[in-house]
Amino acid sequence: MTKELREKFKKEAMKTIKKSGTPQMDVDLSKFSAEQQSEIEISDLEQVDEEFKKILLNVGVDPQQKERSGTYIQTGNQVAFCKTKSDKVEVLPIAVALEKYEWLQDYYWKAVSVDTDRYTAETELTENLQGYFIHAKKGAKDIFPLQSCLFLDIEGMKQIVHNIIIAEEESELNLITGCTVHPNVRKALHLGVSEFYLKKNSKISFTMIHYWSDKSEVRPRTAIIQEEGSVYNSNYIVMSPVRSLQSNPIAYLNGDGAKSYFQTLVYAKQDSYIDVGSRAVLNGKNSKSEMISRIIATGKSHVIARALIQGNASGATGHLECQGLVLSPNARIHAIPEIDATNPNVTLTHEAAVGKIAEEQIMYLMSRGLNEDEARDLIIGGFLEADTSHLPKELAEETKKLINIASEAEG
Amino acid sequence: MLRIQNLTVSVNHGNGRKILRDFNLNIDEGETHVLLGPNGSGKSTLIYTILGYPGYIIESGSIFFKGKNITNLPTNQRVDLGIGTLFQHAPKVPGVKLKNLMNVCGEKRGERTQKGANEESALEDGCEDLDEQTRKIAKDLNFPLEFLERDVNVGFSGGEIKRSEIMQMMALKPDLLLIDEPDSGVDVENLVLIGKVLRKLLQRDEIPSRQTKAGLIITHLGYILQYLGTLDRAHILLNGRIICSGNPQIIIESVKKFGFDECKICEANQISLECRD
Numbered sequence: 143m144t145k146e147l148r149e150k151f152k153k154e155a156m157k158t159i160k161k162s163g164t165p166q167m168d169v170d171l172s173k174f175s176a177e178q179q180s181e182i183e184i185s186d187l188e189q190v191d192e193e194f195k196k197i198l199l200n201v202g203v204d205p206q207q208k209e210r211s212g213t214y215i216q217t218g219n220q221v222a223f224c225k226t227k228s229d230k231v232e233v234l235p236i237a238v239a240l241e242k243y244e245w246l247q248d249y250y251w252k253a254v255s256v257d258t259d260r261y262t263a264e265t266e267l268t269e270n271l272q273g274y275f276i277h278a279k280k281g282a283k284d285i286f287p288l289q290s291c292l293f294l295d296i297e298g299m300k301q302i303v304h305n306i307i308i309a310e311e312e313s314e315l316n317l318i319t320g321c322t323v324h325p326n327v328r329k330a331l332h333l334g335v336s337e338f339y340l341k342k343n344s345k346i347s348f349t350m351i352h353y354w355s356d357k358s359e360v361r362p363r364t365a366i367i368q369e370e371g372s373v374y375n376s377n378y379i380v381m382s383p384v385r386s387l388q389s390n391p392i393a394y395l396n397g398d399g400a401k402s403y404f405q406t407l408v409y410a411k412q413d414s415y416i417d418v419g420s421r422a423v424l425n426g427k428n429s430k431s432e433m434i435s436r437i438i439a440t441g442k443s444h445v446i447a448r449a450l451i452q453g454n455a456s457g458a459t460g461h462l463e464c465q466g467l468v469l470s471p472n473a474r475i476h477a478i479p480e481i482d483a484t485n486p487n488v489t490l491t492h493e494a495a496v497g498k499i500a501e502e503q504i505m506y507l508m509s510r511g512l513n514e515d516e517a518r519d520l521i522i523g524g525f526l527e528a529d530t531s532h533l534p535k536e537l538a539e540e541t542k543k544l545i546n547i548a549s550e551a552e553g
Numbered sequence: 554m555l556r557i558q559n560l561t562v563s564v565n566h567g568n569g570r571k572i573l574r575d576f577n578l579n580i581d582e583g584e585t586h587v588l589l590g591p592n593g594s595g596k597s598t599l600i601y602t603i604l605g606y607p608g609y610i611i612e613s614g615s616i617f618f619k620g621k622n623i624t625n626l627p628t629n630q631r632v633d634l635g636i637g638t639l640f641q642h643a644p645k646v647p648g649v650k651l652k653n654l655m656n657v658c659g660e661k662r663g664e665r666t667q668k669g670a671n672e673e674s675a676l677e678d679g680c681e682d683l684d685e686q687t688r689k690i691a692k693d694l695n696f697p698l699e700f701l702e703r704d705v706n707v708g709f710s711g712g713e714i715k716r717s718e719i720m721q722m723m724a725l726k727p728d729l730l731l732i733d734e735p736d737s738g739v740d741v742e743n744l745v746l747i748g749k750v751l752r753k754l755l756q757r758d759e760i761p762s763r764q765t766k767a768g769l770i771i772t773h774l775g776y777i778l779q780y781l782g783t784l785d786r787a788h789i790l791l792n793g794r795i796i797c798s799g800n801p802q803i804i805i806e807s808v809k810k811f812g813f814d815e816c817k818i819c820e821a822n823q824i825s826l827e828c829r830d
Contacts, residue, residue, distance in 0.1 A: 524648035
């Protein structure tokens, strides 16, 4: 990347860093450190100890790399492992990639703007830039997913990540990303910028699982730019406690016939404050977006479930659906579904329902022999099952497996 | 098998109005009864009360099933004893796959047949496990197998909901089957199918000594009855009371001919064909 461009981004970041977010969501960045070195080094991924193996498996990262086309593991702010088996898909640490390919600067801070907020600014200002660059070459079709893990293993650590993912024309990319902390770590901060670029007729299926601790603060910033005929398919799963999490990816469906699907599954526990959503801007003719979120709130958790579809081009269609179960008197789900038509020839619809489990549903299951608790558990258990019909088979199975692991975890 | 004595029931949402008044009914092992009555006579309330749904308040009287007083038992324990219901309005249950609910029914039948004295098998003929039984039942009913993977009744048509109900009862095989308006909102094709299955579940074509199941069919249309073979008894419910009981053929014929208006005259004059049970 050219020095001039770098300087420009740094300057914008300096201006933005003082901006504050919404009060509840503000994180004091100075309370976390990016200096400490992670204690984990991986020379041979197949030889990692049992504890780390379990951590990886919990977020869908298979140390054996069976049925995986590549692996990226970042512990704290170090790249611990980065390898791909495929010659059609490249995986590199972002810093290396920016050195290697000057053209990549055209994708750097293009989907997400550096001055979005103090967290994007902090990401630009970090001394030690990390994250992954994934590049599916033209026509590349790897069946097996690429896996990545962003892992924090030191108390009070600040992890900063900037990812760029590019799917060239006619390529297909399947990704699993797991973000997690060591079981002994409670307080941690994760800032993650992800910029996705989907060229003509490309397809990215992306399953992301978050597995945090009760004092973690999490601020992903994600944007997706889609060309003609491309399909972006996102599944986001968070089922462990977290102190605060704010994520609201935005997809710009600029090309005609582009499609995006967002599925969000949240099991909010304890004091978690979770502000999640997804946005789609339908700029391409006949572009289409669907969003489904299913949320369970227990304990004193507070979930804000956002969804926005904006239809700007004729023939655009969008549907969003939000279902939430509030299972404790101190829990809260605040659904904010928004549909915005700026063109007469668009069709946008939404459905939202939040509250307790309907008594008629419980009674119906009891009339088949289940007791009240069993009836409730059956409904809750199935409520967070993912609809994987949009996903390629291999990723669908992994996604289902991940949801099972996550929903069985204690919290 | 089922004995209801002097039952008076009001509903939560009915301002204390009594829906069933001093209601009595006896159904013995091997018997299938029909309960006819106009809308609002209390037919559905009876079903929900036998099941023990909340919101149906028993002011007085008792319900016995297989000799046991079940008046205050939770719904699922009544089901454990052998009561099954084919609902008129079955709710959508997002999050619960039909396959899983079918398996619940099959499991409950297994538990019951293990404990029970009768020689009923825990699984359908030739089935190794619950999943296989669930698929077999669906196939027998021409029910698309992919629907088993769907959430119960979500996106189902009226006929599909009815067939889902029937399938669950085929898996549960209850000793007493309560059937609420099986013929409402059903096309002829489904009506024939439902009739065929009910006839089998209620053992209508077995010799009398092998008839061990009992049934209560609630209907205000009566279309289903022609498919069920011989029935044991019919009752007419009017304003929360049985005002007339007797030979099903005679009663059904006269209701078809005169409607329930004639019954109202009977009720007013306190005439009945027979003494009340």
